[in-house]
Amino acid sequence: MTIRCHIIEDEPMASELLQLYVSKLPVLKLVAVSNNPLHALESLKTNPVDLLFLDIRMPEMTGLSLLGVLPNRPLAIFTTAYSEFALESYELDVVDYLKKPVTFERFVKAVSKAEQRLVVNPARERSEDVGYIFVKEGTRFVKLNIDEILYIEGLKNYVAIHTATQKIVTLQRLKVLEEQLPSDNFIRVHNSYIIAKSAISSVKDNEIRIGPAYIPIGETYLKSFMDFINGRHLH
Numbered sequence: 598m599t600i601r602c603h604i605i606e607d608e609p610m611a612s613e614l615l616q617l618y619v620s621k622l623p624v625l626k627l628v629a630v631s632n633n634p635l636h637a638l639e640s641l642k643t644n645p646v647d648l649l650f651l652d653i654r655m656p657e658m659t660g661l662s663l664l665g666v667l668p669n670r671p672l673a674i675f676t677t678a679y680s681e682f683a684l685e686s687y688e689l690d691v692v693d694y695l696k697k698p699v700t701f702e703r704f705v706k707a708v709s710k711a712e713q714r715l716v717v718n719p720a721r722e723r724s725e726d727v728g729y730i731f732v733k734e735g736t737r738f739v740k741l742n743i744d745e746i747l748y749i750e751g752l753k754n755y756v757a758i759h760t761a762t763q764k765i766v767t768l769q770r771l772k773v774l775e776e777q778l779p780s781d782n783f784i785r786v787h788n789s790y791i792i793a794k795s796a797i798s799s800v801k802d803n804e805i806r807i808g809p810a811y812i813p814i815g816e817t818y819l820k821s822f823m824d825f826i827n828g829r830h831l832h
Contacts, residue, residue: 600711601646603629605637605663606676607655611697615650615676618704624712634658638666646671648692648711653677664691665817669780672714674707730777732758732767739765743782747796747807749774751789759810786822787815800826 602625606612612630619625628646631637634655651673653660664673678697692714693707731738741758750757751771758765758774775783775791785791786805790812798806803819805812814822 598624598712598715599626600624600648600708600715601626601628602648602650603627603631603637603641603644603646603671604650605631605634605655605660606650606652607632608652611652611676611699614699615704618699618701619650621701622705622708625708634660634663637663641667641671645669647715648708649673651675662817665815666821668784668821670775670785672711674711730774732765732769734765734767741765743779744793744795746778746783746793748790748792748810748812761808784818784822784825786818787813788817790815794825 602619604612604615604619604627606615609632612632616627616630619627625648628644629637629640631640635657649664649671651660651664653675654677660675660677664670673691674693674695675691676695676697676699692711695703695707728744729740729742731740733739741760745760745762747759747761749771750759752766754768754770755766756769756771756774758767771789771791775785778791782795783791783793792805792807792812796807798808800806800814803814805814
């Protein structure tokens with residue numbers, strides 16, 4: 598396995614250290630190094646990667662904001678000198694949170710976690726090719742057609758998948774389902790919600806209506822969602 602990675606770090610010494618660590622692990626292939634999150638956004642459009650090494654406090658945009666606006670979000674390992682962002686980073690389902698100065702041993706452990714994630718879902722395969730997914734409900738596997746899903750709600754270690762006729766609760770992580778679903782059809786709008794774009798009835802006051810349900814739009818996801826809405830808006 599080769600893990601394509603991108604280092605986004607505005608501190609030269611920290612960036613150089615990460616580049617040195619990456620060079621020592623054959624499993625990693627360094628695709629790009631950025632010292633500015635806006636430049637990184639442009640690079641990621643044409644050079645997608647499997648894994649980001651991402652600082653949190655950077656000029657113009659935080660690492661948290663950058664991760665939130667990426668449409669096809671890669672795995673991420675945060676590197677930061679500030680521990681107060683740990684909770685919010687885990688809410689974004691990052692692989693790991695490395696406190697600076699990062700030791701090589703700790704770096705290797707974080708990369709191993711990313712590798713395990715990619716082994717579980719090796720191609721980060723999306724479901725547009727087949728049109729359905731299987732989810733485990735209790736002791737049975739339930740087949741769900743992609744176009745029947747209205748929205749998916751994260752409930753800690755469980756998710757609830759809502760269709761027009763049923764709600765299926767499965768022991769699954771929201772991030773794993775997000776990686777399986779086609780980004781052309783679905784969009785993350787909150788740390789706890791993924792919605793089907795075609796199921797949206799209306800949007801008002803940072804809430805999305807889907808049938809009888811009202812889905813909040815998280816601040817981290819607001820820009821990417823409004824970009825989608827504006828792209829569909831007839832002026």
